[in-house]
Amino acid sequence: MAAPVLMASDVSKRFGPVLALRGVDFHVEPGEVHALLGINGAGKSTFIKILSGIIQKDGGRITVAGAEVTFRTPEDAIRAGIATVQQHPELVPDMSGLDNIFLGRESASRGLFSRIDQRGLERRAEALLARFPVALDLWQEVGRMSAVEREAVAILQAIAGEHTRVLILDEPTSTLTEVEREDLFALMGLLKAQGIAIIYITHQLEEVFAIADSFSVFRGGTCVARMTVAEAKAGDVSLANLMLGEAIGDIFPPRAETPPGAAVLEVEDFCLEGDFRGISLTARKGEILGIFGLVGSGCDEFAKAVFGVTPPDRGTLRLHGQPVSLRSPRQALDAGVFLVPGDRRTEGLVLSRPALFNVPLANLGRAAAGRWGLKRRRMQGDARELTGQVALHPPSLTTPASGFSGGNQQKIVLAKGLYSQADVYIFVEPTVGVDIGARAKIYALMRQLSREAAVIVISSDCDEVHGVADRTLALHKGRQIEPAVGTFSRDALLMAGIMGEVTQ
Amino acid sequence: MSGLQDMARQSARGLGFLALVALVGGALALAEPRFLSAASLNGIARHMAANGLAALGLTFVVIVRKFDLSISGVAAFTAMSMGAVIAAGAPLWLAVAAGIAIGAVIGLISGTAISRFGLPDIVTTIAVGSICAGLAFLYTGGRSIFQNFFQVGITDLNDARLLGLGVSLWILLAVYAVAWFVMHRTRTGMAFYATGENQVAAHFSGIATRRYIALAYVMCAICTVLAVLLILAESGNAETNKGANLMMPAYAGVFLGAAILGGTSVLATLGGILLITMLLDGFSLMGVPYYYSDGVISLILLAGVLAFSDTARGYLAGLVAVRALRRARSGGKA
Amino acid sequence: MDRRHSKGRRLARLTTNLWLVAALVLMTAAIASQKPQLLDPGNVVAVLKSFSIMVMMVLGLTWVIAAGKIDVSFMQVAALSNMLCAWGLSQGWGWWGAIGAGLCAGLAVGLLNGWLVAVMRLPALIVTISTAGLCASLAAALGKGTVIRIAAPGPLASLLEPQFGGAVPLIVLPVLALAGAAWFVQERLTMGRYIYAMAQNEAAIRSVGVPVVGLTLLLFVFSGLCASLAGVILAENLASGQPMIGGPYLINGLTVVLLGGMMVHVGKPNILGTLTATLFIGVLFSGAALLGLPDYQRQIIQGALLLSGLVVATLAARHHGERRKGG
Known part of the structure; x- marks a missing residue:
């Protein structure tokens, strides 16, 4: 077993009264694809934010290649060799892939008044492509690229600057097609071959067996299991059970x-x-x-x-x-006909508004008294009953929808559907x-x-x-x-x- | 539970606002005793009526998350149009109807261009406003229109009283009552707010969002026409610069009200416009020259949105937290 | 970026780049054939003078709009600087002191705008509407509501005199030099790239460590400074401080910036486009005046021009988007 490139021990984090992380022990080895699993609220995104310097840990130690590190800003993490690609990477659609990769690093001196050396950028891009030979036209505008090409640009952007030791990918496959997913896995293979460790967050359990070498499972703010995929296969381990903490059956x-x-x-x-x-x-x-x-x-x-x-x-x-x-x-x-849309945050809900506003929205005729008025009391009663029926948690009619987890936001959309009394x-x-x-x-x-x-x-x-x-x-x-x-x-x-x- | 908290927060803001009105009113009354005289209060009511109507129109547009910078231009054009109709010897109702019709058409043009064809709201309304300001010169080449104004009875809108209050104030209260009911007690109001806060989700909920955005601009233009009508009634003539002073108070009223009362709404705008008009009238009573008025409103608007902005609140919370931390530390040491 | 462009594409690019120049030439020829006075040296000097002042006024605005923000205070900043300059002279500060005061006013308002937008994160429209009102008010207050006359010509007077055979005011040269420098910054330095990136995805440049707050602040300060310089030049040109001078420049400024955004980088305001559009509008207005059109008709024409420009830009963007979806 190689020495871990990144090691966290006893890391904790508190948000007000909530202990989001308690005593997390975690490590990845060089050249390893390591899946990070856990249901929403298990603490994995908090942990990732600490690793990428977005928030600071309250206690515990993190070492990179044996040396202890403290990240106060995302730049600290990047300097230590930890690059992160967010779930929805931020790119500039009208600029070419090349210009996106080197955005903010166009010249040796940073700042607003540095001369852009376009030739130099192209040379650097070619060197990058030589190291990671992906089939990608870097001269194309990002807005015209497919989802996987954009993901590749984001990954190249993350690893182009410093000497990257650990790459964190946050649910990269959620918007990819099956074929594109294979392309991404191929790129991950290239990175792995260069000795870069990849921490890979996913909800797709079958991907763990397809691409990962090992995995960690988070539950209740701590890391409850770490094993290699081979061990899991041999032991016939149920990932879903590990994530939920109990045998869930069907x-x-x-x-x-x-x-x-x-x-x-x-x-x-x-x-x-x-x-x-x-x-x-x-x-x-x-x-x-x-x-x-x-x-x-x-x-x-x-x-x-x-x-x-x-x-x-x-x-x-x-x-x-x-x-x-x-x-x-x-x-x-x-x-x-009622549609529970695929993108609930933009298509399904007015996030700034509570359930009381969202639930009746698709059937305002039912809430109306005559042409103009609203039966406010009955609307409230109906909303309470329906959110109860879908087991909204917490059962609040006045908390803005943005304050709920993904699952509970979906329950509000469902209550909205129930209120509209559709046939389909x-x-x-x-x-x-x-x-x-x-x-x-x-x-x-x-x-x-x-x-x-x-x-x-x-x-x-x-x-x-x-x-x-x-x-x-x-x-x-x-x-x-x-x-x-x-x-x-x-x-x-x-x-x-x-x-x-x-x-x- | 949180419903109660919500109500408590709302009433706290309401009380805070009333306290602010009392404070401003008291300060002005101390500085200038005539502020509380019947004539002054009447003046406030009259000015509030015109400013308030324009601000109400802007409120609809701001609720659907857009801006309208054509208010002054629309005001100028419709003022001259109504003046021309009156001067031609037509009855008052016809002039008002003509004004509202022209306003509605302009609002429909801007609204459709923005909602249906996706033009950017700020620049589009600036362009429309500029065209309207040019069109205002069509009738007389820019000369004032005053013929028939006295005979047609438009000045009664300014002078007549009903139950001890000026007619213009009654108009304001009636329009606000209808607007409040529509925006906060009907499905139409919910549709307006849903359109502003998430247009896609509103569309998926079966709301004709483009129609509501266009409607907001139409309402804004019609409210502007009503405001201009009251200004014509007060001055007894129509000029191309009528309504040039409507835009700033309208913006200040909407955004100051929203800042203090926690969100854009009909009542928040009414509150904002009350504060603004009190200050404006108070200052002019104290003999502050007219050219300071825009500056004063601008300052109040800036101070208002700044003081109630999320960032400022964040800083304030941070400050309080730091103090509490220091206190806790020093307490620990002692 | 450039090496992949074939000859055909280069030609297509040239036409999209320079159609406004062609339109300018055609329009000039058309008006001159009706009213040859358009090309009289006296008229050319007048056109170039107002061109120079207008370019100064909107140079900074071009970048503010290119970055996806808005500044509707620039014309009142110019009015304030204009009045402050005239008032300072009447107080015996001397020309350089008065010019300095005017520029300081622009710097201060630019800083205020930038701070409120970048640091306090208030909406740019509300902020600049307010500062515009504030500046207009202060400008009027300086002259107690009236014009302040300036007795003696100042150091900028010679710049406004016609040179080179009587057809070109000298002021054109420094203004063009400044615009050229701005063009260099926009095309060759990181700042230009970040301005356009900011309009599309502010989070993207923030996440790679570009100082977004500093950039926003800089853009508003530059806009304020440019406008105040225009105000100072206006003081010299009009030999007076005019409190109401700002008003018409709002629509003028937005028109040239947005019209200019339809050439070179289509859909994106840029320095070269602003220059061309300013000259275009200048010639158009001069011609319209020679043809005897009253002021308000020109205002209607300009509004219509701005509106049609917006329609073209929006349609072009939509076309671009659809092609992108298809490919």
Whole structure:
């Protein structure tokens, strides 16, 4: 075993009355890809912020290559050789990849009045590319790059300046397609070969076995386990159990007991140039229809087409057998279609406002008394009841939505959906950024909803779709893929979504 | 629990505001005893009516997170338009209707350009305001219009009284009451606020956000027309510089009110405009020259937004924390 | 960046870069064919003089807007400096003292704007609206609401005299030199790159350690200084301090900056574009006056020009965005 390049012992951090980290012991070795796992609130993002110098630890020791360090600013961390790539890296879209990589370091002397040596920058970029041969046109504007290319630019930016020993990647794959993910893993391999240790934060447990050499699990503000992937495989360790601290069994609710009822939503031959084509499906009351598709498969666009955000070029939509044309979210909501959007922070919630404001927002007609007034008391009562039903925690109607965790924000969106009393509920990526405890509750609510309405779950998480849905299909490059006979098995669904093949 | 805290915080801010009004009023009354005379109070009510209407219009625009810098230009053009209609011998209601119609069209143009075609709000409204200011010269080449003003009865809006209060104040109170009800007690108001705070989420909630943004500009222009109407009633003629002094108090009223009362709202604007008008009238009563008025308002506006800004509050909290820490340390030593 | 541009692209770039220059030449020719007086030395001197003053006024504003901020106080800063200069002369400070005082006023207001926006994080529009009101008020107060006359010509007088055969006022040269220096800063130094990056993603340059607060402060100070210099030159040019001189410059300034942003770096205000647009508007107005258009019609034309410029820029940006989505 090599000497650890980064070692933390007994690190603690307190926010007011809350002990966010207590006695964390952690280490990574050179050239090691180390996954950092834990549900939201386990303390991993606090720990990462301490490692990258954004916040300061209250107690404990951190050593880099054997020497003790104290980070007061992000620059301190960078100087010690710890580079961090944030979950959503900040880049300038109109500038080339090259100019982004060397942003702030255009010349030897820093500051506002240094001469930019463009030739020198190009030479440095070529040297960088020689060290890490990634297939990337650095002369292209970042705004025209794909997600993985932007991620690569961000990584090169992080490691270009100083001698980087440790690279921290915060959920880099959350916006990548399956193919792009492979490209990123290849780049990580290059970095690893140079002896750089990579700390890799992810919610995707299967990635741990695909790319990591070892992993640490955080729970309740401390590191509860550290082992190599080989050990975990040999011991048949359940990562989910480690993260939750108890055997969780199945987080998915039981499947529908009764056969599905009447068709509520019928989509026929939906097409949208460049996004999807020829999609036909039926959603029935009493069942959950699952659609598995990777980023870029047209899933999100399809959901938005049904919801009237970007109406399709052609195709027909029937609700309860009646053809309807939904050209805006307003019309969709009036017709009884509700979308739980994939990006809840920008599309789902007014974050500055509490649940009391957000819950009735999609169905203000229900809260209205006559043409003008509002039944405020009843609105409040309804909001209290619905947030209770989704088990919002903390159960506050007046705390701004921004003050809740990802899972509880999603619960507010769900309460908003319940308030709108729709006949069709479409969920897009319902559990991104939601910890495993809240996930189980959200799945249970979907099942409950399906008794009264048609429910469609659209996700790039194959296990989620397979686990929660009664019937599944896949989208691949805008094309719909259904099983030849019967239903998809988990592996067949995965193959259909990734390769576009029916393997039955 | 936190609902109660919220209410407590709200009422604390309200009480703080009333105390501020009493303090400012008391100080002005001490400095100039005539401040509390009937004539002075009447003047405050009148000026508050005009300023308050313009500020209310701006409130709608600020709630949807935009700016409108065309207020002065719109005021000039609609003042001259109404003057021209009156001078042509038409009845007052027709002049007002014409003014409101022209204002609404201008507001619709700016609003549509900004919401539908995505033009930047600040520069667009500056351009529209400039065009309007130019158009104000169309009727007379810039000369004052006063024909028929007396006969048509527009001055009654300034002079007549109802239950002991000036008509203009009643107009202000009526418009504010309607605006308060719409913005804070109806779904329309919720839609306005949702549009301002997260346009995408509002759109996904079935709210016609572009329509609300355009509507905000229309409301702003119509309120400006009403404010100008009161100014015409007070002066008895129409000139191209009427309403040039509406913009600063409107901005000061909206942002000062929001700073003190914790957010942009109809009542906050009313409070802000009350403070601003008191100060302006008090100073002019004390003989402070007219050209200081913009400076005074600007200073108050700056001081207000600065004192209540998050950054300042952060500094203040930091200061308090440092003091507490020092006290704790020195206590520990002793 | 440059080495990958083929010849065809270079040509396309040249046309997008210089269309406003072509429009300027065409317009000048068109007006001159109707009113040859446009090219009389006397008229050329007048146009170039107001060109120089206008460029001074908006040089700093160009970068403020390029950085995604706004400054609507520049014209009142000029008015304040203008009045302070005239008032200082009437107090017997002498020309250099008066000029110094004028520039100090610009520095002070720029610092105030910059501090409030960069450090206290207040919205730039509210801040600069307020400081504009404050400056206008102070300017008027200095002259008790009226104009202050200046008796003796000062050291800048010779700059405003026509030279070179009577067609070029000397002031053009230092102004162009300053603009050239600014162009160099914008194109070749890190600051120029950070200004444009700031407009697009402030967090990006903050995270790589660019002193964003310092840069913002610097931009507002530079804007204040440029405007106050214009105010001082105006004092010399008009031989008086005019408290109400600021007003019309707001719309003028924004028009030239935004119109100029439609050439060279399309959609981004820049020094060369501002220079061209200023000359364009100057010739247009001079021609309009010669053709007998009253003041208010010119104001309407200018508003319409600004509005149509905005439409073109917005459409161009949208087109750019769509192409990006497609590719």
